[in-house]
Amino acid sequence: MNTMPAIFLAHGSPFLLDDEIWTAELKAWGDSMPRPRGILMISAHWEERPVTLGATTTVPLVYDFYGFPEKYYRVKYPAPGAPELAQRVRELLRESHGVADDPSRGLDHGAYIPLKAMYPQADLPVLQISIPTMEPQALFKLGKALTPLREEGYLIFGSGFLIHNLRLFSFHPVDPPAWAHEFDHWAEGVFTRKDADALLDYRAKAPAVKIALPTQEHFVPSIVTMGASDGKAEPVSFPITGFVGGPHTKRSVQFG
Numbered sequence: 001m002n003t004m005p006a007i008f009l010a011h012g013s014p015f016l017l018d019d020e021i022w023t024a025e026l027k028a029w030g031d032s033m034p035r036p037r038g039i040l041m042i043s044a045h046w047e048e049r050p051v052t053l054g055a056t057t058t059v060p061l062v063y064d065f066y067g068f069p070e071k072y073y074r075v076k077y078p079a080p081g082a083p084e085l086a087q088r089v090r091e092l093l094r095e096s097h098g099v100a101d102d103p104s105r106g107l108d109h110g111a112y113i114p115l116k117a118m119y120p121q122a123d124l125p126v127l128q129i130s131i132p133t134m135e136p137q138a139l140f141k142l143g144k145a146l147t148p149l150r151e152e153g154y155l156i157f158g159s160g161f162l163i164h165n166l167r168l169f170s171f172h173p174v175d176p177p178a179w180a181h182e183f184d185h186w187a188e189g190v191f192t193r194k195d196a197d198a199l200l201d202y203r204a205k206a207p208a209v210k211i212a213l214p215t216q217e218h219f220v221p222s223i224v225t226m227g228a229s230d231g232k233a234e235p236v237s238f239p240i241t242g243f244v245g246g247p248h249t250k251r252s253v254q255f256g
Contacts, residue, residue, distance in 0.1 A: 001036035001153045005256035006143070006228035008092065008158040008221060011114045013042075014065060014072040022240075023117040023251070029239040030118030037153030038082045038125035040089070040146065042111030042225075044160035044218040047132070048130035050098035051142070053089060054105040056081035056127065062108040077112035082125035085154060089129065092145050097132065110159045134216045136200040136223050143227020150256070156228045158221030162187050163212040163249050170246040180247035181210035191226065191234050191253045199226060212247070222253065229255035 009026075045055075045064050058078050065072070090099050107115070109127050133139065142200055146156055163183055178186075186206050190198045198205050202219070206212070213219050230238075232255070240252040 001074055003256065004036050004150045004153060004155045005033060005252045005254045006150060006156040006225045007252065008160070008225040009114050010161050010240065010248070010250045011159045012161075013073070014068055014109055014113060017075070017116060018032070018115050019170055022244070025240045026114060027115035030235070032239070033155070034178055036124060038127065038158035039115070039157050040085060041107070041111045041115075041126055041128040042104045042109055042131060042156075043128060044130065044164075045108040045110040046105070046129070046130045047217060048100075048102070049132045049201065051093055051132045052088075052100045052102050052130040053086050054107070054128040055071045055103050056086045057103070059104060059106045060144075061106045061112055064108045073090070073108045075112070076142040077107060077116050077122050079107065079112075079122045079124060079126040081116065081250045082100070082127040084147070085125065085127045088149060088152070089127065089146070092148060094143055096140060104108065114159055115138040121128045131217065131220060132254065134220060136202070136231065139220050139223040140196065140200060140227035140230070142222040145231050146224075147178055147228045147230070149201065153220060155248050156225060158225035160218035160221040161248055162217035162219060162222065162251055165211060165214055165247065167214070168211075174246045176243040176247050176249075179211060180249065182207040183209070183212045184251055187236065187249070187251060192236075194226065194236065196226070196230065199223060225253065225255065
């Protein structure tokens with residue numbers, strides 16, 4: 001069985017599916033990786049304590065966005081549930097983190113939008129789990145606890161945005177400001193070096209962090225992802241880079 005990478009992906013809004021370049025990049029990325037046994041999804045759009053497991057059967061998607069054209073509410077992604085993966089997550093986390101279940105909770109747009117681009121056949125089992133805290137050390141430990149799943153053929157998949165400030169989002173082509181380039185360069189270095197100290201202290205050490213991240217939920221899935229690579233001597237790559245919507249970096253990371 002293939003050892004799977006752990007990845008963090010910039011997912012964008014539902015408009016991502018209309019971006020032919022971005023969707024092609026995502027499809028190429030999915031095709032470049034070994035085919036996973038299933039996907040464990042940690043999306044910026046589900047915060048709940050303790051770690052909560054979503055549906056293990058195919059249930060309706062969560063259209064967690066407002067004011068978009070009707071076609072975006074008709075998008076479907078009927079991925080199979082992943083009950084075996086859910087059981088493994090319970091085993092791995094029960095003692096250290098505690099686990100709850102929400103069997104009616106479908107995939108949100110931070111999950112199904114990138115998955116629809118990467119794996120359009122919707123034939124891979126997917127389990128979404130909640131983000132239980134914004135505390136970096138705890139999230140890093142969560143990723144580390146989930147690491148055995150990689151050896152079992154599961155893709156650990158963090159979905160968010162390294163920079164996320166919707167007040168600054170532009171639908172018109174604009175050059176990213178200098179601070180956004182500085183933040184993106186800082187993140188590239190931290191992930192390349194797997195510098196856990198810098199990542200876990202990102203609120204103090206990342207340049208322009210207060211403007212880049214008025215809230216933290218889109219950044220922290222990257223901490224879970226790097227935690228799932230902790231202690232492993234493996235390559236780090238950036239399958240997608242560049243900017244969208246002004247200052248928002250598309251930088252996505254693959255460990256392994």
